[in-house]
Amino acid sequence: MTAPIRTSPSRRRIRFHLALPARKYLAFYRGTASNIVVRSVDHINIQFPASAVRCFLTRDGIFGLFEIQFNHDNKLIGVQRISQ
Secondary structure, eight states: OOOEEEEETTTEEEEEEEEEEEEHHHHHHSSSEEHHHBTTTTOOEEEEEEGGGGGGGGTEEEEEEEEEEEETTTEEEEEEEEOO
């Protein structure tokens, strides 16, 4: 297990796996869902807006290992894909 990577006192990075088929992502487009809830690699539940990973959406969905970054107030800074 890996702990959250702390890059500075004001930022926190958490890694998580996401396997979201395109048919499930449709709920976000339809407005029936707005947030994604995942469990991080170090067993922390995190919730963030689906729009934060929209740029990774393919016709198959969104898959891979990601890293999400928050500031000290837990405000989302960004998401990046680490691997597919």
